[in-house]
Amino acid sequence: MGYLEKIVKHVLEFTVNGEPVTVLVQPHEMLLAVLRDHLGLTGAKEGCGLGECGACTVLVDGVSVNSCLFPALEAEGALVTTIEGLMVDDGRLSPLQQAFVDHGAVQCGFCTPGMVMSAEALLAETPHPTEKQVRAGLAGNLCRCTGYNQIIEAVLAAGESSDSNPKPGNEPGKERP
């Protein structure tokens, strides 16, 4: 492989939180690095970098993924949502975010963006989840501070107060993330 081939960068275009972006990325870069280092969206965190902790969770076309394992080039043309994109237009927190605040579900906050994004994906599919469904939905997100109960209460409360219907999600036959 020649020198030029080794440093080759690709033009990647996708939409993040409603805004189209174009970035130059190397083939081995993950979506998390592109969000944080190229776009300055530092909400999603790098904990383990290996799919274990969920701190890097974002939505790609409405589906939650570990952005630390998600090759950036696979985001071509996708709609990516990060924690920065959840705020309501006038700068208020979303009802789910507010529920985290109200229930003391945030301590150091490192896990919070990932937790909220996993909860967001869960509530989009199951607007009124049971506690069991919340626990299963958040199983891929670790928190070393809260002991989880406050987080589960926050998500249950957000579920109770929501009046939304399930949104179409990650169905077979649809373009996969």
Add this chain to the structure above:
Amino acid sequence: MKTFQYLRPASLAEALDLLARHGPAARLVAGGTDVMVDFKKNGLEADILVSLRRLTDLRYIREGNGQVHIGGLTTLRDLERSSLVARRIPGLADAARVMASVQIRNVATVAGNICNAAPSADTAPPLLAAGTQVRLVSPAGSRDIPLDQFFTGPRKTIRRPDEILTEFVVPIPSGPYSQAFWKHARRKAMDLAMVSVAVHLELEDDLVTCRQARIAHGVAAPTPIRTPEAEERLKGKKITPELLEGIGEASCEETLCRDSIRGQAWYREEIIRVMVRRMALRALERCRMGRPA
């Protein structure tokens, strides 16, 4: 950091062509949940990754000709949510529900799980127990292989480097049948199996006599395995808890459990003895209730 070329073919033909052209320098990537971890931890041996993510027509679950057809690019999440899988391959539905996390299941594929060929691959025992065939496609044509001949060692399979696993074909028995799968792990989520047990039972119309059985295990040998002698001992017998005690023991004798950081051999064997019986009873109960899952 070592980098690689990342190619995203738009069709199976194009993907096969890239594999053939680049030979051993190329490696397939589907959901990437094994490949990207390997890249980050060990620096990946391949120079070129050929991504299958755009081959969306290989993502399906459908029934036809007395079989369930599962496309290789089907995600674990698709399995978990499929009413067809719950009804026809309940052991596989059991497995999908206890694998990894939502985020991983959203991208991880069945072909990736099987081709990665870890002894702990959770879809392997239920697919083995269901009598699954895999379809391997190469530029030279395609071949169908029984899954029980697919694994040759830890992370080794009979797949040639120029082949892509495109489909799983799972036969639907004509008479009453059901299945159950147990993953034994320390945690309920985000943990690899210490050992696992899948049982598939086909019954005569009396719902007592066993017509055919298949029993498969994960992490009980260098590869996921079936235990054919134990299966044979069930055939034609009336299934009772007492008979099943012996079957658990027999199945255990066909395994090659060993000590590892996740658990000791004697403990794995103990779980197999007990869980073969319990999963057979669960399958029996599902069969009698007429609703597999």
